[in-house]
Amino acid sequence: DTGVSQDPRHKITKRGQNVTFRCDPISEHNRLYWYRQTLGQGPEFLTYFQNEAQLEKSRLLSDRFSAERPKGSFSTLEIQRTEQGDSAMYLCASSLDGRPGGYTFGSGTRLTVV
Amino acid sequence: AQSVTQLDSQVPVFEEAPVELRCNYSSSVSVYLFWYVQYPNQGLQLLLKYLSGSTLVESINGFEAEFNKSQTSFHLRKPSVHISDTAEYFCAVSDPGGSQGNLIFGKGTKLSVKP
Numbered sequence: 001d002t003g004v005s006q007d008p009r010h011k012i013t014k015r016g017q018n019v020t021f022r023c024d025p026i027s028e029h030n031r032l033y034w035y036r037q038t039l040g041q042g043p044e045f046l047t048y049f050q051n052e053a054q055l056e057k058s059r060l061l062s063d064r065f066s067a068e069r070p071k072g073s074f075s076t077l078e079i080q081r082t083e084q085g086d087s088a089m090y091l092c093a094s095s096l097d098g099r100p101g102g103y104t105f106g107s108g109t110r111l112t113v114v
Numbered sequence: 115a116q117s118v119t120q121l122d123s124q125v126p127v128f129e130e131a132p133v134e135l136r137c138n139y140s141s142s143v144s145v146y147l148f149w150y151v152q153y154p155n156q157g158l159q160l161l162l163k164y165l166s167g168s169t170l171v172e173s174i175n176g177f178e179a180e181f182n183k184s185q186t187s188f189h190l191r192k193p194s195v196h197i198s199d200t201a202e203y204f205c206a207v208s209d210p211g212g213s214q215g216n217l218i219f220g221k222g223t224k225l226s227v228k229p
Contacts, residue, residue: 042219100146105157
């Protein structure tokens with residue numbers, strides 16, 4: 001297993017466009033998390049899944065954001081009508097049953113909205 | 115809501131010198147505490163964690179952190195740093211009885227080790 005993979009690594013988009021990111025977790029991990037990291041800040045929780053069920057969403061996840069994990073494996077995060085404030089690093093992590101300290105993070109997708 | 119404060123945004127230090135990266139958290143209830151390291155263009159990697167038991171926890175590469183409940187602190191230390199320790203370090207906390215998905219991070223401390 002090669003760890004948590006995120007695609008693309010970088011994305012530049014024009015304001016108003018839609019973007020979609022993909023995360024492939026470690027295969028045996030049943031939990032998958034999305035975090036957002038802006039410049040000078042630590043990662044902030046967005047949402048998490050246990051298998052295919054989305055169990056929690058942060059208030060940071062506005063209506064323009066949607067995340068899915070249709071078969072309990074990979075996940076996608078879509079941002080509609082992007083705004084400049086969406087520019088950030090989007091991090092995905094996975095874990096087995098949410099064990100403390102058991103999160104494995106991907107390298108992230110850096111989004112720049114111009 | 116819990117919060118994590120990392121008091122120093124940047125820490126420059128010379129190679130082989132000791133270093134301490136400070137972390138304080140807001141909650142007085144039981145918490146799990148973590149330090150993560152992020153090298154350039156890489157994801158976060160767990161450096162060490164405190165769940166219970168001994169208040170002093172160590173990593174395999176010479177870092178240690180001490181859980182101090184009365185001061186709600188979890189400072190990270192290394193007696194002698196190397197150039198390769200240059201990275202950004204994040205302190206994080208989770209509530210064992212709270213949200214199962216929410217790991218709360220500080221803003222990070224950039225450690226810069228100079229020769």
